[in-house]
Amino acid sequence: MNVLEIRDLGVDYLSQTGAVHAVADVSLDLRRGEILGLAGESGSGKSTLANAVARLLRPPAAITSGSVVYHRQDGTAVDVLALKRDELRAFRWKELAVVFQSAMNSLNPVSTVGAQIDDVLRIHAPKMSRQDRAERAVELLQRVGISADRRRSYPHELSGGMRQRAAIAIALALNPEVIIMDEPTTALDVVVQRDILHEIRALREEYGFAVVFITHDLSLLMEISDRIAIMYAGRVVETGTAEALHRAPRHPYTLGLLRSFPRLHGPREELLGIPGTPPDLRSLPPGCAFHPRCGRAMEECSTRLPLLTRGTDGPDGADGADGADGADGEVACLLNGGRGVEEAS
Amino acid sequence: GCSGGGSGGSGGGENAPPLIIHAVDAGTFQEDFNPYHLEGVNFGTSGMIHETLMYFNKLKPGEITPWLALKHEWSDKGKSVTFTLRKGVKWSDGKPFTAEDVAFTFQMLKDNPELNRNALEITGTEALAPDKVRIDFENTSYAKLFNIAGNSPIVPKHLWEKQKDPVTFTNPKPVGTGPYTLSKFSAQLYEMVKNPSYWQPGKPEVPVLRFPAYTANAVQTALQQGEVDWAGAFVPDIQKIYVQGKPEQNKFFFPPEGVVTLLPNLTHPILSKPEVRQAISLAIDRDKIVRVAERGYTKVAHPTGVPMPGGEAYVPPEYKDAAFKVDLAKAKELLKGVDPAKLKFTLLVPSPFTDWVNAAQLIREDLAKIGITVDTRGVAFQDWVSKVGKGNYELSIRATASGPTPYYQMRSMLFGGLAEPVGESATGNYQRWKDAETDRLIEEYAATEDEAEQQQATQGLGKIMVEKLPTLPLFYSPSWAQYRTNKYVGWPSEQDPYAMPSPYTSPDAAVVLLHLKPAAK
Amino acid sequence: MKIKIGFGILVFFALMALAGPLLIGADPAATSEDGLQGPSAEHWLGTTQTGQDILTQIVYGARISMGVGVLSAVIANLLAILVGLVGGYFGGAVDEVLSVLTNIFLVLPALPLIIVLAGYLPQRGVGSVAVVIAVTGWAWGARVLRAQTLSVRRRDFVQAARASGEGPLRIIFFEIMPVLLPVIATSFLATVVAAILAEAGLSFLGLADLSTVSWGSMLYFAQNGQALLIGAWWWFIPPGLCIALIGTGLALVNFGIDEIANPRLRTVKVRKART
Amino acid sequence: MIVLEGRNLTKHFTSARGPRGRLGKRPPVRAVEDVSIALRAGSVSALVGESGCGKSTVARLLAQVYPATSGELLLRGEPVRARRGAAFRDYRRQVQLIFQDPFSSLNPFHRVRYHLARPLRIHGHARSDEQERTMVAELLERVSLTPVEQFMDKLPHELSGGQRQRVAIARALAVQPVALIADEPVSMLDVSIRLGVLRLLEELAKESGLALLYITHDIASARYFAEDITVMYAGRLIESGPSEALTQSPRHPYTRLLLESAPDPDRVTPPDATRHGEPPSLIAPPGGCRFHPRCPVALPVCSSEAPGRTELGEGRWTHCWQAETPDPVAR
Amino acid sequence: MRFLARRLGFYLLTAWAAITLNFLIPRLMPGDPVELLVARMKGNVEPEAIDAMRRAFGISDANLWQQYLDYLGNLARGELGRSITFFPTEVSTVIADSLPWTVGLVGVATLISYLIGTSLGVLMAWKRGTWLDGVLPAATFMHAVPYFWVALALVFVFGVTLQWFPVSRAYGLDVMPGMTGEFAASVLYHAALPAITIVIASMADRILGMRNVMVTTLGEDYVVMAEAKGLTSRRVMWAYAARNAILPNITSFALSLGFVVGGSVLTEIVFSYPGIGSMLLKGVENEDFPLMQGIFLVISLAVLVANFLADLAYVVLDPRTRQESE
């Protein structure tokens, strides 16, 4: 069922002033064919997590713990972090593709869009003839709504939306099982963004790949994803279906995020926001990293590090999780009857 | 434009090896064999190819050898000279050499002042007979005999008269009367081979001459590696670089050629005082300068400035054995009457002349001992030329060229007619010496053909040099010559100074070549 | 790290140039009779052909070489700042003219131009050589500064300063220039290297004032004295080495600055990613 | 009371570097065309539009960062003409601009104190060091950067994004303006800290009677913080009205599209899935109504003639040929 | 194309500036070549002959404007005047004789240095954190070494001590120029040390420049993306990273040509190479301004042409410039 299982993943950025624990003890499952949303404030470690999974981290980043296991369609499991160079190359793009935030920057400015698709095909499908590759490139571009004659265009000749589409087309080239999209629409207009979201959904229906969709726009995620994971200061603090999270967020941070977005429809709700500023990853507060900004923090919160568990209550206690939805989600908060560990240091 | 032809068009010299010569520093050669061009002309054009009427040995003033001319005769009070030419001389293309050629050559100088570097005041030429030619001048020209007969190479009329403009004519296929003809030319090397029909039978014995292009730097390496047989180069450490422990084979001979003097600007109120110049002269340790700055390659000048040995006849007898001596006490004594605050001079030297820069440094140290502050300033060569020429300096160092007799040097150093006012470029007498007695002696020399009288006048000038110190002789400028005796012998030496040994003096170099014989195996 | 080594080298040479002559005290041009001595206790770095002490010359030469370097770098950078910042900030016709001028000086080959100019210099003192080098060497800095100014000018804080009523000169020199300090520093250091090299080149060709001892003139004399041929390595190695070392020092500091400004350039030790 | 008003503002950039047209002249970028906008004291107006539609240009025209190609500015009903000198300085004192990016709108080399003191000095509000100090402290307090002493000597990089934006606001306030233009003041900030800054702006408008123009691409936040919203598209205004009314019953098809496209988990009906194409180029904008190529309900007239302003009552107006139809084509 | 037209216009303007500068410098500076000549010819020339010679050298007293027009006119006809040093050889002949040597030597050496330097820079950036970082300090050092010092050191080691290579001239004494293999071999053999000098001394700049740009480029998203696409390292390194990193380096390379030419002037002098550098020095020493002007002009124009070629290369390599201007 799961196509990707992340267990206790930790990533540090080493620097002279001490290691930045950008990702700490993250465990996440990605199910076949689902869209998993990953949200969190800037700097919470979303991109780092994505890059770790794709093995794209560069020094000074280093994976310090954990494992990433990929399950092929035929059932064999692959330890992604242990792949050798050649295996890794095959794994990338055939099994897992990435779409980056800014397509302008992720397309090679000096070669045409078609050539960049061709590049992938040539390496990974060496048996394809030149003719076939060209046809495939056209097909892919048309699939994302770019006309065939744009194949010979350079990235700078395309508009922002088209570039993003091209990047998606490249990601689709080899029918991967998993596509990681790191803020694929942040640089775009809402209207164009909307179009692209539709595109992604439609393609997903057609090809059945799973998507990890990263953004800091929670309301966007709620619309597009099946499940959502919220990150704070390098840790996943809550997961759940989009609906459950929308209806009954359980972590105070999730609630705060949700209540920071003004709504367009319906009555004007009061916006809560979250006081304070995001923490410095170099010196996290002890216990729950969120407790200094949390309106409901208890004594314990500053000493015990909450673990991700299937909680029972929402932060409001009253809302409660009901039935199947809630059972699917996990939360790392002591308020939710969550267990915590005593801070070692 | 090289005329192929292997290694010696007419194998006169049989198996004797070629002689590799370095005359002047050059990165590349231009194809120019017009003997009247200044620097562009390739060395050997005059002497080896084009010959002069007579040969003047500068190392033995007064020694004149008949060459293309057998004798000369002045008339019209030195305004006209008639040469009697050698018979049987042929141009290397086989045409005979005649008086027409000589007349043509001098007529060409008259018509093209650009070529007339000796500034001969020619009014007319006439070939009187196939072997007799007369040349007329505007003024008395006794003193110019060297320029006329010793420094004007004769060119063939039958070829040159076809040239529209001899000024820019580069004479790429030179035809001369000399012992060699050009056989190959390229930008890096040219070669001359023996002229089989040369008028001195059996000569030369060196069949092939090669002239590779070396810059000042490259020639050092070439000398060290034994690539050249005869060079005229300044070598900073001759023992190490060139002699290499074989003094009997790797020889050198640096005879004096002109004198280097410390120029005091005589328009300067303090330096115009004879006692100041005297004091300066007494304080300078010329031996040390020669030893340290000149690396012992030359000798301290005779107080008259006359090159010695060789110039004995031109030195006043009473000063025959005079020599410079350091006497600080006397120097200080002389300076008593001068305001010490005013004893401050700048000494201008052309900075590329490193030996002079060093010498200036030593002079500075010496003069400091008698309370004279000297500020040495190295300037660009051009700048130095212009400043010294215009008299905008206090002290400087400059060499005075030699001529076939010491008179040429004296005239250039002292003749009042050359002393331009400060601010205008002078061409000699840079210190601006003005003295009626001096000028009278110079005119006397020029007005006579008689050697004894000429010597007399020169001695007078020498006396002035010693007593009045119009300029302060330091040391002789050496003429550079390195030659190896492994291939050929018979080079000029201190014992037998039959010609200037440097390959860059012409026509002396040709004279040397004619003296060479293959070394015994 | 790099920057420390670089600074170390520079400080060493700066001290040498400033304090060295006072400590040594001897006249660098003073000749003696023991010429061409190899390094010994008496002459640490040996002597030249005319018996000058090479160590003394190196120490005094540091003054001239570094002096020319710094002086011309100062002049060149003042020019560069003026042209680059003013052109970049004001834009329009002023900028067009200035940048054409800059580009012209940029593509004209500097050293040949310096050689030609120096060939005509009536006075070849340290100052005039420095000026000649500066005149031919400012364009690069101006170009870089102009490009940077163009981008900084569009930055919001400049717009904000303008919106709050600051005058143009104050904006150029108080808002833009501080931001460009790393760039100016980089360009300054680069010009110092270039100027030292140019001075050495000129001296080596005999086109600078050879009666003052500089590293370039030492090399000139060494070359003229055929130090190579006679194996007097102690004569030509030290001046060249000093030039190269100073250049290295400056370049290292420059890298340091670059790395601070652009952290990507830092060299990193690759750690084994995972156990 | 209308404090600042722009009438028929137009801005064409003739870029120095753009491609040349056929005759060698570079075509202008028609960034802003015929924009009229008014700011009232004590109230927040919002200007909303896609990226690149010319919002910032309007802001800069209003703040006189660059001159308008045509149109006029009125400050308290008086036309403004000065481009330099004391009168111009005076205009700057009255109208201030806050930038989008708090990370780049503060000079990294100057301390907070310098940033706040300079405008005080330039405009002569502070004449002694002592006065300057107290005024800087007051300003910091107004934007809730306390303890004041601690913030005064900080460099921008020592502050968080929200704090920097507060400093930027304080700097604008130091001038003591009557109108404040905030050009996307929070779009670069994290969601969780946006609110604080927006609330601060809101408060300032309410309490000090400032006229505030809030520029944003996030129409939802405009709904919450502004009293009225003006929507801009491709350099032209297309619709304006009280924020609640405009967001709940948009009249212009573009406004509708914008509202539909904005992500909103509360939405009842999912938006339709037709593609809408890309925003138009401003160098050669579409003729007529600039929105017609993307408009789902375009009429033939839309491509030939630009629609005039249609007043809809209650302070609402729009530029659309179908403005009279409440919901042009019911879907 | 528009971009190129604009650049071409600029180069024409620069060429004009160079020409004018060229004309003005000798005329604004003091000094008289003939006096110098006489001073150098110690005694071989009578001072009285100076005036006539001055005429022969074409030194004119006409007013500056007239001289300028004449100068431009002559230039248009390709006449650079006669050299004073090599009188009466035409300056154009002197240049024609020496230029091929310089172009050959500097051109080839620069090309080699560019290829090696760029490749090394790319590799060093790519393999950051490995032993290749060790090249960095060496490159920093080489970057600051004077050309002529490198030349001297090479002469000392390989010429004088080991005697592996000839240390002067462009070909051996025993060969004559011609289209023979022997001559070609000799030329190559003689060019070895000077070429190595230029390569060594100019390579460091290329290495460092390329490395810096490359490191920055490596951080770009499209490189990360290329890696994520599972392309081979070689392809990522060259087709994606290096291909982009080269672009900014092309211009700086073209501009640095001026320095390379300058440095090779010094190199030529050390090696007595019969190129344009030796001639320039000769011209300067003799205040031979027709020669100096001619050479400086040729060098400037060569650098301009090289820059223009670099612009062309830029246009070919960077699709962005083909459409927009600069």
Ligand SMILES: Nc1ncnc2c1ncn2[C@@H]1O[C@H](COP(=O)(O)OP(=O)(O)OP(=O)(O)O)[C@@H](O)[C@H]1O
């Ligand atoms: N090269 C690096 N060196 C040191 N720290 C880094 C580096 N890259 C990222 N970090 C730190 O790691 C943390 C996580 O960064 P990451 O890019 O994963 O965040 P993110 O959630 O993707 O943020 P954003 O929404 O801004 O993209 C941040 O605190 C960041 O400062």
Ligand SMILES: Nc1ncnc2c1ncn2[C@@H]1O[C@H](COP(=O)(O)OP(=O)(O)OP(=O)(O)O)[C@@H](O)[C@H]1O
């Ligand atoms: N100085 C300028 N020169 C030329 N064109 C410009 C200039 N400034 C802005 N433009 C152009 O004018 C148009 C409007 O730009 P503006 O910055 O006003 O848009 P915006 O709505 O603020 O966009 P964003 O949301 O991205 O900030 C854009 O197409 C832009 O490219």
Ligand SMILES: [Mg+2]
């Ligand atoms: Mg990210």
Ligand SMILES: [Mg+2]
């Ligand atoms: Mg904007």
